[in-house]
Amino acid sequence: ALKRKKQQRGPPSPPGFPIIGNLHQLGDLSHQSLWRLSKKYGPVMFLKLGRVPTVVVSSSETAKQALKTMTFIVDSLKQMIVNHFSGPRELSYNHLDIPFSPFDDYWKELRRMCVQELFSAKRIHSIQPIKDEEVKRLIHSVSESASNKSPVNLSEKFLALTVSVICKAAFGLSFQGTVLNNDRFSKLVGEAFLFLGSFSASDFYPNGGWIIDRLTGLQGWRERSVRDLDDFYEQMFDLHKQGNKNGVEDFVDLLLRLEKEETVLGYGKLTRNHIKAILMNVLLGAINTSAITMTWAMAELMRNPRAMNKVQTKIRNQMGNNRSVITLDDIDQLHYLKMVIKETWRLHPPAPLLVPREVISEFEINGYNIQPKTLLHVNAWAIGRDPDTWKDPEVFFPERFMDNDIDAKGQNFELLPFGSGRRICPGMYMGTTMVEFGLANMLYHFDWKLPEGMVVEDIDMEESPGLTVGKKNELLLVPMKY
Numbered sequence: 001a002l003k004r005k006k007q008q009r010g011p012p013s014p015p016g017f018p019i020i021g022n023l024h025q026l027g028d029l030s031h032q033s034l035w036r037l038s039k040k041y042g043p044v045m046f047l048k049l050g051r052v053p054t055v056v057v058s059s060s061e062t063a064k065q066a067l068k069t070m071t072f073i074v075d076s077l078k079q080m081i082v083n084h085f086s087g088p089r090e091l092s093y094n095h096l097d098i099p100f101s102p103f104d105d106y107w108k109e110l111r112r113m114c115v116q117e118l119f120s121a122k123r124i125h126s127i128q129p130i131k132d133e134e135v136k137r138l139i140h141s142v143s144e145s146a147s148n149k150s151p152v153n154l155s156e157k158f159l160a161l162t163v164s165v166i167c168k169a170a171f172g173l174s175f176q177g178t179v180l181n182n183d184r185f186s187k188l189v190g191e192a193f194l195f196l197g198s199f200s201a202s203d204f205y206p207n208g209g210w211i212i213d214r215l216t217g218l219q220g221w222r223e224r225s226v227r228d229l230d231d232f233y234e235q236m237f238d239l240h241k242q243g244n245k246n247g248v249e250d251f252v253d254l255l256l257r258l259e260k261e262e263t264v265l266g267y268g269k270l271t272r273n274h275i276k277a278i279l280m281n282v283l284l285g286a287i288n289t290s291a292i293t294m295t296w297a298m299a300e301l302m303r304n305p306r307a308m309n310k311v312q313t314k315i316r317n318q319m320g321n322n323r324s325v326i327t328l329d330d331i332d333q334l335h336y337l338k339m340v341i342k343e344t345w346r347l348h349p350p351a352p353l354l355v356p357r358e359v360i361s362e363f364e365i366n367g368y369n370i371q372p373k374t375l376l377h378v379n380a381w382a383i384g385r386d387p388d389t390w391k392d393p394e395v396f397f398p399e400r401f402m403d404n405d406i407d408a409k410g411q412n413f414e415l416l417p418f419g420s421g422r423r424i425c426p427g428m429y430m431g432t433t434m435v436e437f438g439l440a441n442m443l444y445h446f447d448w449k450l451p452e453g454m455v456v457e458d459i460d461m462e463e464s465p466g467l468t469v470g471k472k473n474e475l476l477l478v479p480m481k482y
């Protein structure tokens with residue numbers, strides 16, 4: 001009887017208010033608030049976010065139980081469509097009235113297709129010339145700043161690099177002089193991120209939250225971002241209809257072909273609106289995350305001159321003096337750089353709460369009972385700072401990865417920048433190589449110093465709110481040609 005009683009026990013829960021539950025305790029940077037709460041309430045907590053019952057796990061052990069042993073689904077794509085593209089509130093891709101479980105099949109098929117077509121190692125090697133070309137452009141522009149001794153906005157440069165590489169690879173587009181220039185596009189992507197991550201009352205109060213959103217101005221802003229992106233997609237489809245110059249089928253060609261062939265995926269035919277939603281997902285998943293990682297890494301290295309010096313010396317010794325570009329093939333040898341990147345992900349996972357899951361059947365974590373229909377968050381950010389897992393968690397110390405074989409590929413629950421399990425990031429290899437490649441080249445070709453009058457203590461590590469969490473203030477550094 002005692003055992004039975006234990007099984008029925010729910011996780012500890014911070015006291016909340018009626019109706020809003022614990023929503024008021026979240027704030028802008030919810031992963032941080034949840035981390036603080038977890039110190040008091042433990043690695044499995046129950047909260048009510050408005051009406052939504054939510055469980056948050058905050059240690060590697062509980063994350064493992066949640067991600068590895070149980071079956072549940074996250075419907076990020078469905079959620080996104082429902083929340084942001086449907087209903088009378090938004091520009092609507094609203095004919096996607098997607099029932100719950102068939103959608104899962106549909107997503108599974110799509111995901112398989114994406115992995116084969118877009119994220120495969122073969123594909124990534126085939127886009128290496130694109131990466132080389134784009135990184136050369138970056139080196140060139142940073143060199144100019146170096147000769148003028150003027151600061152470079154690294155946040156912006158890294159974003160521009162990933163935008164050009166991903167868009168050329170996925171959409172066959174070059175932004176130089178075509179549909180959008182990099183700046184406008186980067187801005188659009190940034191906005192889309194903010195609005196997806198922004199707290200929206202209507203997500204929690206389906207019957208009236210939109211009034212609050214209108215009053216706060218969020219509504220108009222979302223509509224504008226969505227409309228701009230929609231324009232962008234339409235322009236891109238037009239360009240693709242004009243035929244592909246080099247005869248290579250890119251991701252958009254592929255999706256348009258499947259649409260034309262009236263391909264049935266899961267529950268129904270692939271429509272233009274599905275294609276937009278898929279592209280949106282890929283775009284948002286791909287671009288910001290890599291750029292954010294590179295920016296955090298540079299900020300941490302600037303604050304830790306010992307690590308900066310070590311990583312540069314190692315890259316330069318290994319690569320010799322007269323390389324124009326460090327290539328994908330070189331990167332395997334750069335072990336210390338890889339440790340620097342892992343250490344960056346430990347402290348700054350770009351998607352700190354991963355993607356929320358919905359529990360579909362009852363299960364237990366640490367003996368606590370979790371009910372179906374509960375939303376489940378894994379706080380990867382908290383796990384990276386858990387003193388039971390990491391010695392001196394606040395210290396940036398890449399060498400900590402020397403004596404263990406923890407990697408970031410979803411098998412070690414101590415480090416989950418790409419999530420784990422069924423919904424693990426399919427762009428993991430692409431994202432990792434992107435980050436390694438961008439950083440290796442910036443560290444090899446340039447020494448970096450702080451703008452005039454700034455000292456190391458002035459580098460702030462404040463985070464900006466959103467679905468992905470980047471550095472709040474832009475990182476400005478002065479390059480010196482090595």
Ligand code: HEM
Nearest residue numbers: 285286289290351354355417418419420423424425427431
């Ligand atoms: C440093 C780079 C990246 C990081 C840190 C990252 C991180 C993540 C995380 C944490 C998730 C959720 C996984 C989970 O909840 O278990 C995710 C999902 C996803 N990522 Fe990435 N990502 C990166 C790069 C990319 C790239 C380059 C692409 C595409 C080319 C991509 C496409 C996606 C997609 C489509 C999903 C949704 C998968 C699903 O729901 O089934 N990501 N990513």
